[in-house]
Amino acid sequence: MSVVAMLFFIVVLLFALLAAAALLTWVERRLLAWWQDRYGPNRAGPFGILQAFADVIKILLKEDWIPPLADKPVFVIAPAIVAVTMLLGFAIVPLAPGLVIADLNVALLFFFAMTGLSVYSVTFAGWASNNNYSLLGSLRTAAQMISYEVFMLLSLVGVVILAGSFRLTDIVDAQRGMWFFVPQFVGLVVFFLAAIAETHRLPFDLPEAEHELVAGYHTEYSGMKFGLFFLGEYLGMMLSSAMIVTLFFGGWLGPPFLPPIVWFLLKTAFFVCLYLLLRAALPRPRYDQLMGYAWKFLLPVALLNIVVTGAIVVATRSPAEVGS
Amino acid sequence: MIDERSIAAAKRAQTSERTRSESWLWSQVAVLLSQIRSMAEVFLHGFRRRETIQYPEEKPYLAPRFRGRIVLTRDPDGNERCVACYLCAVACPVDCISLQKTEDETGRWYPEWFRINFSRCIYCGLCEEACPTYAIQLTPDFEMSEYDRRNMVYEKEHLLISGTGKYPGYSFYRVAGRAIGGKDKGEAENEAPPVDVRGLMP
Ligand code: SF4
Numbered sequence: 001m002s003v004v005a006m007l008f009f010i011v012v013l014l015f016a017l018l019a020a021a022a023l024l025t026w027v028e029r030r031l032l033a034w035w036q037d038r039y040g041p042n043r044a045g046p047f048g049i050l051q052a053f054a055d056v057i058k059i060l061l062k063e064d065w066i067p068p069l070a071d072k073p074v075f076v077i078a079p080a081i082v083a084v085t086m087l088l089g090f091a092i093v094p095l096a097p098g099l100v101i102a103d104l105n106v107a108l109l110f111f112f113a114m115t116g117l118s119v120y121s122v123t124f125a126g127w128a129s130n131n132n133y134s135l136l137g138s139l140r141t142a143a144q145m146i147s148y149e150v151f152m153l154l155s156l157v158g159v160v161i162l163a164g165s166f167r168l169t170d171i172v173d174a175q176r177g178m179w180f181f182v183p184q185f186v187g188l189v190v191f192f193l194a195a196i197a198e199t200h201r202l203p204f205d206l207p208e209a210e211h212e213l214v215a216g217y218h219t220e221y222s223g224m225k226f227g228l229f230f231l232g233e234y235l236g237m238m239l240s241s242a243m244i245v246t247l248f249f250g251g252w253l254g255p256p257f258l259p260p261i262v263w264f265l266l267k268t269a270f271f272v273c274l275y276l277l278l279r280a281a282l283p284r285p286r287y288d289q290l291m292g293y294a295w296k297f298l299l300p301v302a303l304l305n306i307v308v309t310g311a312i313v314v315a316t317r318s319p320a321e322v323g324s
Numbered sequence: 325m326i327d328e329r330s331i332a333a334a335k336r337a338q339t340s341e342r343t344r345s346e347s348w349l350w351s352q353v354a355v356l357l358s359q360i361r362s363m364a365e366v367f368l369h370g371f372r373r374r375e376t377i378q379y380p381e382e383k384p385y386l387a388p389r390f391r392g393r394i395v396l397t398r399d400p401d402g403n404e405r406c407v408a409c410y411l412c413a414v415a416c417p418v419d420c421i422s423l424q425k426t427e428d429e430t431g432r433w434y435p436e437w438f439r440i441n442f443s444r445c446i447y448c449g450l451c452e453e454a455c456p457t458y459a460i461q462l463t464p465d466f467e468m469s470e471y472d473r474r475n476m477v478y479e480k481e482h483l484l485i486s487g488t489g490k491y492p493g494y495s496f497y498r499v500a501g502r503a504i505g506g507k508d509k510g511e512a513e514n515e516a517p518p519v520d521v522r523g524l525m526p
């Protein structure tokens with residue numbers, strides 16, 4: 001792509017993502033209502049779709065208050081970090097053949113770098129707010145995200161072994177024969193659980209568990225700063241859905257009666273809905289259960305997955321193939 | 325010395341250790357499965373009947389004794405029932421009724437003004453229970469929202485209706501023993517003429 005076309009693509013993607021995140025609030029409320037025998041917001045515009053924009057306008061007009069005892073610069077920068085890192089994460093997601101901002105050969109590592117950086121947002125927010133609930137919430141988040149990141153990475157080693165590359169377009173191409181969710185089913189389950197914990201969506205939203213921590217790390221936030229946290233959360237949800245699709249469900253691949261980008265978007269939308277269904281259906285675990293599950297169950301399973309995948313690959317492929 | 329008992333105990337401990345770790349693994353799997361099941365059940369809820377009543381278009385059912393907007397009723401002759409006894413104002417737990425008693429030339433009491441602040445009223449119905457004349461009554465109407473809070477204060481002309489409300493035939497002065505213009509002592513319904521307590525005749 002030429003530089004102009006690339007810039008145009010970046011701008012379009014940026015606006016599309018922001019609009020999608022705003023719209024997702026409406027989708028989430030409608031779907032939750034649908035699963036709870038209600039209607040949800042259905043008044044503003046057709047099917048209530050303008051509700052999302054009404055919410056955006058409202059949150060932009062809200063008073064933006066910084067608590068007097070807060071550490072101001074850190075307090076202000078924290079919500080920006082999560083939104084920026086999540087947006088940057090989309091730079092490596094291939095929407096369709098050739099339709100990717102940065103086709104890095106270490107794309108997967110870039111993705112982990114971005115999710116890793118977003119931990120700072122939460123820790124900064126909790127520390128700078130100067131509020132007990134915020135601090136406890138951010139401590140929890142830091143512990144949760146760091147431990148789930150460990151085997152989020154490990155769960156993908158199987159995929160990398162099979163594809164032989166960290167480049168996402170190569171990984172998608174390697175799935176032409178069979179989507180990786182079949183040979184890497186264990187990896188998929190582990191990655192999915194870890195992705196929920198990473199974006200601290202329900203049921204793993206202990207960092208902001210209302211019943212014990214008020215609102216966790218964003219207790220003191222209001223107005224658009226709070227909105228940015230929300231934006232980051234929804235972007236994270238979309239990013240991890242897109243990653244699941246790219247890594248396990250063949251990315252843009254699909255029967256040729258639809259263009260590749262439509263396949264990609266459809267699959268991503270399916271996983272976003274799955275995220276919402278999780279929120280509607282499951283209660284949150286206790287914090288020690290969450291951590292115990294991570295270290296005692298998911299970590300061994302992820303390690304086992306690597307060993308088994310590696311053994312099978314070594315046993316079935318010729319040494320030249322493995323070496324390449 | 326290793327006797328049989330200690331060997332058996334050691335074996336028991338070993339097996340229980342193993343079953344414990346096995347059952348822990350199974351419980352983890354069972355947890356996963358049960359969560360998938362509850363997800364499926366919640367998903368199926370999408371195809372149930374909606375519980376929501378789409379309010380402005382679709383009206384909810386209101387029971388006949390639903391307690392809503394308060395009215396002041398009139399007796400069958402068309403006169404105000406309220407005799408300004410203040411009992412409702414006393415009974416009201418949130419003190420939202422206020423009124424001022426006055427009298428006409430025949431000695432009949434009535435409220436000079438009568439005011440209910442509906443932004444405070446909790447629709448408990450205690451005023452209705454306290455009222456000796458059935459004057460104050462709650463009706464099944466709740467659609468009284470306002471943009472300005474001050475408009476929630478209803479004056480007597482807003483409260484007074486032309487009918488008798490829930491108690492059609494009742495008129496307080498017709499049954500009360502009080503002398504009032506055109507009706508002397510002993511002339512009320514079911515009332516005996518007054519006894520001359522100083523007279524000697526039985
Ligand atoms: S209904 Fe209850 S709160 Fe309302 S005016 Fe009567 S006594 Fe007061």
Ligand code: SF4
Nearest residue numbers: 406407409410412455
């Ligand atoms: S409404 Fe009833 S209770 Fe209240 S002052 Fe009038 S007569 Fe008395």
